[in-house]
Amino acid sequence: MISVLPERWQSRNLVYRRLLENEITEMQNLYSGSQYISEWDGSELNASQIEHWYYTGDLPPGGVKENYCLFAVRLMDSNELIGIISVYHGYPKNNSAYIAFLYICKDKQGQGFGKESEIQLSDELKKLGYKEIRANVAVKNWPAIRFWINAGFNGVSGIYGDKVHAANTFANLELFKIL
Incomplete structure (x- = not known):
């Protein structure tokens, strides 16, 4: 049984x-x-993305909704919603967790909340017995690549998407961190 x-x-x-x-x-x-x-x-903007994640999840191939969690990130002092964390437990291995989406709103970026969230998430997952965390990031998303590498996601487990670079082509890196 996978712990969430x-x-x-x-x-x-x-x-x-x-x-x-x-x-x-x-x-x-x-x-x-x-x-x-x-x-x-x-x-593309999906006007019902959060509803989809809430009811169906953001699941990998063969994934089950019970292993998916969607979290609101709120400031402790004001309860203001500032972020989203979406995690799938047990992919690609039982002792792996996959960060499907982590976002801190633009006006709160650069204040350390993303880093604080990643550190706390890593600590919580380690307590549950997970051995690694993976995250998928667009190759063209330099701020996110810097963020994840600075957070210790320095392993690359795959690159997916288009094979050539152009304005209208896209690829993703799957990064991982050993806990």
């Missing part, structure tokens, strides 16, 4: 809580702010 993250956990400045159904619209609005990433990964 608890319903609620916290770090120094932030509270992470499993998304509640009545928070879907608020989180979708936050998610819409991440669409500048589409120029790096070729994705």
Whole structure:
């Protein structure tokens, strides 16, 4: 049986809580702010992405909803929603966790909240017995590549997508960190 993250956990400045159904619209609005990433990964705005993740999950091949968790990231002092963490437990191996999406809203970026979230997530997963964490990042997304490498995701387990670079082609790196 795969252990999943608890319903609620916290770090120094932030509270992470499993998304509640009545928070879907608020989180979708936050998610819409991440669409500048589409120029790096070729994705399009999905006006019901958070609803899809909430009810169906963001699952790998053969994945099950029970192993997927979607968290709201809120400031501890004000309860302001500032981020999203989406994690799949047990992929590609039982002792692996996969960060499907981590986003801190633009006006809170550069203040250390992403780093604080990654560190706390790593600590929580390590407590549960996970041995590695993986993250997928667009090759053209230099800020995210820098973020993940600085966080210790210095292994590359794959590169997926288009084989040539052009304005309208896209590829992703799958990075990993040993816990």
